[in-house]
Amino acid sequence: MSRLRVTEIFHSLQGESRSVGWPTVFVRLAGCPLRCEYCDTAYAFKGGEWMDVQEIHQQIGIYGCRHVTVTGGEPLAQKEAWPLLVSLCDAGYETSVETSGSLDISAIDPRVSIVMDIKTPGSGEVEKNRWENLSLLSEKDQIKLVIAHREDYEWARKQLQDRQLAEITEVLFSPVQGQLAPVDLADWILQDCLPVxxxxxLHKILWGDQPGR
Known part of the structure; x- marks a missing residue:
């Protein structure tokens, strides 16, 4: 039976993506091959509790919620994440996965909504972007770029144009909390009329950096 290392399973409001605001059960898997400068879930790098897929489903079922997000860490770093995603879709959940974009996404069940990062230079992991993944995304998916400073913004704007990201799917620009004032990023987007x-x-506005919220 498939077993995964799970950091936490919790019930909260979806704080990001087009599903923002929906009550959602989050399955945070342990482990990540990246070390982004601004990472806010470093507690998921190691450890975790071994759980099989049935146990994970039992925990999810407690909340009576139809939205489930598998996140990390980097959830795709565990090979058993793939059958977990399939099983969640089979069970009727509206399932999404949050991934760094550094690993191959080709085997993700097509019913799953993918929220994929493109790592900016400010992350310290820009060389890990797997650009081949862009051709595997569809309109149900989203691309997320986390912006730490003006240099990140200019780099992201160039990728948006050169790689025609907005023609692939919806693109999200998000400021790094505590490093870039949200109003600055908002003004830049408006000044340049970016299609993002x-x-x-949302969860940080409501609860700060509390784990499990």
Whole structure:
């Protein structure tokens, strides 16, 4: 039976993506091959509790919620994440996965909504972007760029244009909390008339950096 290392399973409001505001059960898997400068879930790098897929479903079922997000860490770093995603879709959940974009997404069940990062230079992991993944995304998916400063913004704007990201699917620009003032990013987007969605992390506005919220 498939077993995964799980950091936490919790019930909250979706704080990002086009599903923002929906009550959602989050399955945070342990482990990540990246070390982004601004990472806010470093507690998921190691450890975790071994759980099989049935146990994960039992925990999710407690909340009576139809939205489930599998996140990390980097959830795709665990090979058993793939059958977990399939099982969640089979169970009728509206399932999404949040991934760094550094690993191959080709085997993700087509019913799953993918929220994929493109790492900016400010992350310290820009060389890990797997650009081949862009051709695997569809309109149900989203691309997210986390912006730490003006240099990140200019780099992201160039990728948006050169790679025609907005022609692939919806693109999100989000400021790094505590590093870039949200109003600055909002003003830049408006000044340049970028075809992107400005995003703040709703859960951080409500609960700060509390794990499990």
């Amino acid at each position: 969605r400005f995003q703040l992390q």
